[in-house]
Amino acid sequence: MSAEIRAGVPDRVCIVMMSAVGDAVHVLPVINALKRANPRTRITWVLQPAPATLVRGHRSVDEIIIFDRSKGLMAFADIASELRKRRFDLVINLQVYFKAGIVTGATHAPIKLGFDRARARDMNWLFTNAKIPPHPVQHVQDQYFEFLAALGVSPEPVEWDLGPWPQEREWQREFTASIDRPIAAIVVATSKPEKDWMPERWAEVSDTLHEKFGMQVVLVGGRSERELAAQRIVMERAKHKPRSELGSGLRNLVSILDASALVLSPDTGPLHMSVALGRPVISLMGFTNPKRTGPYRRFHDLIIDAYGEPGEDYPVSMENRPGRMKRIETSHVIEKIQLWRDRYYGTRSR
Numbered sequence: 229m230s231a232e233i234r235a236g237v238p239d240r241v242c243i244v245m246m247s248a249v250g251d252a253v254h255v256l257p258v259i260n261a262l263k264r265a266n267p268r269t270r271i272t273w274v275l276q277p278a279p280a281t282l283v284r285g286h287r288s289v290d291e292i293i294i295f296d297r298s299k300g301l302m303a304f305a306d307i308a309s310e311l312r313k314r315r316f317d318l319v320i321n322l323q324v325y326f327k328a329g330i331v332t333g334a335t336h337a338p339i340k341l342g343f344d345r346a347r348a349r350d351m352n353w354l355f356t357n358a359k360i361p362p363h364p365v366q367h368v369q370d371q372y373f374e375f376l377a378a379l380g381v382s383p384e385p386v387e388w389d390l391g392p393w394p395q396e397r398e399w400q401r402e403f404t405a406s407i408d409r410p411i412a413a414i415v416v417a418t419s420k421p422e423k424d425w426m427p428e429r430w431a432e433v434s435d436t437l438h439e440k441f442g443m444q445v446v447l448v449g450g451r452s453e454r455e456l457a458a459q460r461i462v463m464e465r466a467k468h469k470p471r472s473e474l475g476s477g478l479r480n481l482v483s484i485l486d487a488s489a490l491v492l493s494p495d496t497g498p499l500h501m502s503v504a505l506g507r508p509v510i511s512l513m514g515f516t517n518p519k520r521t522g523p524y525r526r527f528h529d530l531i532i533d534a535y536g537e538p539g540e541d542y543p544v545s546m547e548n549r550p551g552r553m554k555r556i557e558t559s560h561v562i563e564k565i566q567l568w569r570d571r572y573y574g575t576r577s578r
Contacts, residue, residue, distance in 0.1 A: 231339045231357040235380035237266035238317030243273045244332050245322040246295045248419065249478065249497030250521075252279035253504055254369045255322065256388045258376060259288045265381045272314065274307065274331055282478040282501075287389060295331065308334040319356075320375055326350035341375060365544045369524045386525070388504035391482045400483035407471070409444035410573075412437045413485055413502075414470070415493035416447050416458040422515040423494045425553050427458040431465035432558045433492065433565075438468040441565060443489070445470035448481055448498060490568055492561065494553070495521050503527065508572040510564045514552035519544040530568060532560050 241262060245255050252275065259271050272291040275283070280292050293310050296303050304327075316337040321328055324343050329352040332340055342348060342356030344363075353359070360374045373383040392400050404411075414434065417424050437443040447462065447470050449455045459474055473484055485491055485502050491509040493499040495516045502509040503523045511523055514534035519542070522531055534555040536542045 233339065233341065233358050233378050237262050237269050237379060237381060239266070239268050239270060240316045240318070241269055241271050242311075242314075242316040242319045242335055242337065243271060243322065244319060244328050244335075246274055246276050246297070246328060246331070247279075247323060248276075249279045249282060250495075250500045251322075251368070252283055253388065253390070253497065253500040254372055254524075256283065256286065256288070256390065256504070257369070257383060257386045258320075258322075258372050259286075260387045260389060261376050261381050261383050262379075263288045265379075272316070274311075278478070282390075282482070285393065297327075304330055304334075307331055311335050321352070321356055322372055322375065324349045324352050326352060328352060329355035332356060341378065365520060365546060367520055367522075367524060367544070390501060390504045391479070392486055396479060396483055399480060400487055403480075403483060404487050407444045407446075409442055410489040411446055411484070411487055412441075412443040412490045412492065413446050413448050413488040413498075414462075415449055415491070415496060415498045416462060416474070417449060417452070417455040418494050418496035419452075420515070421454065422548070422550050423496060423553065424454070424458070425494055425512050425556060427461035428465050429556075429558050429561075430458070431462045433561050434462060434466045434470050435468055436558075436562055437565065440562075441569065446484060446488070447472045447474055448476070448484055449474050451475035489573065490565070492565075499523065508568050510561065510568065512553065512556055512561070514555060515548050515550060517542070517545055517547065520546065529571070530564050532556050532564060 262269055270290045273289055274293045274295050277294055283289050295307050311334045319335045319337045319340045321332040321342040333355040339358050340356040341358045344359045345353045346362055360378045376383050434445045437445050447459055451474050485507055486505045488507055491502040491507050494512045499509055503526050509527050511531045518531050518533055534552045535549055
């Protein structure tokens with residue numbers, strides 16, 4: 229049975245988005261818009277542990293309920309137990325997968341808003357009683373804004389308010405005081421090997437940033453096995469050893485990116501964090517479609533597009549193209565660094 233979507237934002241809203249850091253960044257302008265439309269709205273967000281550390285304390289997030297998928301089936305029992313204690317006026321299911329459908333089904337709300345049937349996978353559509361209208365594939369950020377449109381809420385101005393927050397400024401000041409050059413942050417690896425660039429090429433770029441552009445390279449990210457392996461290769465190959473801040477934590481990463489003059493990143497969370505912070509980012513894109521998951525509205529001139537063929541006007545799509553990151557040469561990155569120096573250095577965009 230379908231529920232009627234009424235224009236406006238009710239007082240109790242639950243957001244179901246249990247994905248990765250980049251998606252969490254894309255959700256922030258949605259919840260900020262909901263709060264602008266109705267400042268009384270209390271927003272509860274069902275979220276995984278890692279991205280929860282990024283958004284906990286955000287002005288528009290009133291409550292976080294943790295979905296810990298490492299617990300397997302017990303994660304669903306735990307989340308259902310928590311959701312039984314709450315009543316909502318509206319649930320917004322921003323994911324298209326079955327697990328999100330189960331969580332949505334466990335919520336108590338008269339309106340459960342999700343994707344149209346064509347886009348909802350794994351029978352996810354069965355768990356919602358209201359749908360956004362069908363729409364061609366577009367940038368992930370704009371896709372989330374479709375939910376605002378269904379509620380009659382404008383996403384403008386697009387605001388992230390990612391930080392750094394006042395209590396984090398002292399850590400940032402101490403960090404920057406220890407470095408006497410402009411900072412270039414390099415994201416050495418991602419959650420998917422197909423998105424990664426070769427670490428030996430990162431080492432070459434690191435030396436160029438130091439020698440030609442007078443910058444201090446800082447390696448950022450987590451401490452997964454692949455990230456640590458990439459770091460080892462960069463450290464072994466680079467003549468000028470970069471500083472490593474792998475494993476600094478997502479909130480400290482916000483401070484590092486915010487203090488950086490330039491960020492270089494494959495398609496992963498810190499890329500979108502940099503955009504949210506207004507920091508110029510050179511995006512290395514090959515596996516995923518830049519028109520769908522690249523930097524939102526900003527820094528398109530700094531994208532290195534190995535996804536498309538030369539001159540190809542490819543559509544926005546969810547199609548991945550394996551094996552294309554190796555097409556990106558060190559010279560391509562250095563050209564973009566020079567472009568950044570010519571167009572952006574000394575400016576700050578918000």
